[in-house]
Amino acid sequence: MTTVTQQLDIAKIRRDFPILNETINGKPLVYLDNAATTQKPRQVLDALTGYYEHYNANIHRGIHHLAEKATSAFEASRRRIQAFLNARLSEEIIFTYGSTDGINLVAQAYGRAFLKAGDEIIISTMEHHSNIVPWQMLCEEKGCILKVIPISEEGELRMEEYEKLLSERTKFVSVVHVSNALGTINPVAQIVEKAHAVGAKVLLDGAQASSHLSIDVQALDCDFYVFSLHKLYGPTGMGVLYGKKELLDAMPPYRGGGEMIKEVTFEKTTYNELPYKFEAGTPNIADVVAARTALDYVDELGKEAIAEHEHQLLRYATDALEAIEGLRIIGRAKEKIGVLSFVMEGIHHQDIGVLLDQQGIAIRTGHHCTQPMMQRFGIPGTSRASFSVYNTMEEVDSLVRGLHKVKKMLG
Structure with missing residues (x-):
């Protein structure tokens, strides 16, 4: 053995x-x-129950002790995830309900605002449905064209075919960092570099990569990165979207409601700053708080x-x-x-x-x-x-x- x-x-x-x-x-x-x-692990379970037992409160708007303590723990998780991904700024970290939610946010907010009929979007044959269906929906709505990178019999991307798909019409590339069905680790740095060479933006689906690989979004230079905490020893129903600040600033909100606004009148609404512009409604506070414990656990093991x-x-x-x-x-x-x-x-x-x-x-x-x-x-x-x-x-x-x-x- x-x-x-x-x-x-x-x-x-x-x-x-x-x-x-x-x-x-x-x-x-x-x-x-x-x-x-x-x-x-027990540490994450204790963090969940600890929140509910000792400082359960809604965040950001309350001035009482419990609200301030909950807000502090919530935002500490954002900074912890920033460090985990080596993001440049904490406001580049958007809390979502999972990788699927993050991909949909980008497809709807970025795609609707910046893609038009005839623009090409590239995905790969090994994508999870969550990184296929949102782009198909966008293509049907906007008239974009979906292109697919083939894979070899060994389950590897055929990078020479990817290069052939790239052109001045390519506006977005969205590929999985690691295949959930095969375990294949894709050459994502190379994918990003070649996409950027034709002016395309890139989203990486890190749902499977996050618990196995070290991730540095600045080194990768990806425009967006998503992952889910439930595949990283953390709670379900909690995920992360990383996006470059200049892109997130330019994107319209994906959902409307509380928290994502600065001022509301019946005539007009002014939207909040990052990251809150994309976090409408009461968030998944306990699970966000426990996410920090999950990342600490991983770091302690190495x-x-x-x-x-x-x-x-x-x-x-x-x-x-x-x-x-x-x-x-x-x-x-x-x-x-x-x-x-x-x-x-x-x-x-x-x-x-x-x-x-x-x-x-x-x-x-x-x-x-x-x-x-x-x-x-x-x-x-x-x-x-x-x-x-x-x-x-x-x-x-x-x-x-x-x-x-x-x-x-x-x-």
């Missing part, structure tokens, strides 16, 4: 996650569905140490699954995070998931909200095991034994 990195005490880390003590169908939980959502542990899990699991006769891994990119998508000859992916669940093993099955990509590979879906910092080699062994049982029963 491969030795995991000595920098992390995995047994100690696992004790931080109460849900890992659960049993499923009388078996210890083996949770391998981290690309869908990660589990939450992104490099987490990545090394997950990489060793991926290598160990890849070798083990390849030894199973009739199993084929989908996505063999040279640069990957800890995601393994696979198919088994003659066995439906849903049946694999059900039988593994009976053994206490949680994986994801289906098209993973990437139907066009599944069509590219000529399959209806895959079984997907995805790893996180608290997973172990022993859990990979459990997965392998479980798949052998599946093969024996259905193969």
Whole structure:
């Protein structure tokens, strides 16, 4: 068995996650569905309950003690996320309800204001539906043209084809930093550079990248970046949109209501400054506050140490699954995070998931909200095991034994 990195005490880390003590169908939980959502450490759970128990109040407008304390914690999370992304300014951080919400905000606010009929938008074959549908909706409304970067059999972007798609008509490029279905790490710095060379703006979907890779939006020079905290050991229903200040300033508000205004009369409304212009209504205060704790937890463990542990899990699991006769891994990119998508000859992916669940093993099955990509590979879906910092080699062994049982029963 491969030795995991000595920098992390995995047994100690696992004790931080109460849900890992659960049993499923009388078996210890083996949770391998981290690309869908990660589990939450006790520290994050305590931050959530701590807010509600000790300083629950609405923010920004109140002058009493609880409101000021809640506001301070809320804005501290914004500054923490600014540092996490290495954004230039805290007002470049917009709180959303997740990556999907952030992409929709940019498509509607930037797209409606600055794109016109005949303008071209480029996405890729490996996009999540959340980075396809909003652009299709915009194209239908504005008459823009959607172009798609193809991918190779290994699950890598065909960058030579991307370069052919770029032209003076290209006005926006929106691509995933890391594929949720394949684990492929895309060459996003190169994508941004080539898009900027023709004058196009770029959004990067970092939903899968945020918990595995170090992200520096200034170094990447992307115009927009989105991610969700629930894939980063944080709460659900809370996400982030980073945008360059000059672009956010120029964009009209996406939603109207309280907080995003300076002055309202029946004749005219004056909008608030950044970042509040895009944060209408009472926000998801508790989850924003707990997001800071999640990022602190990651920093304490160390992104490099987490990545090394997950990489060793991926290598160990890849070798083990390849030894199973009739199993084929989908996505063999040279640069990957800890995601393994696979198919088994003659066995439906849903049946694999059900039988593994009976053994206490949680994986994801289906098209993973990437139907066009599944069509590219000529399959209806895959079984997907995805790893996180608290997973172990022993859990990979459990997965392998479980798949052998599946093969024996259905193969």
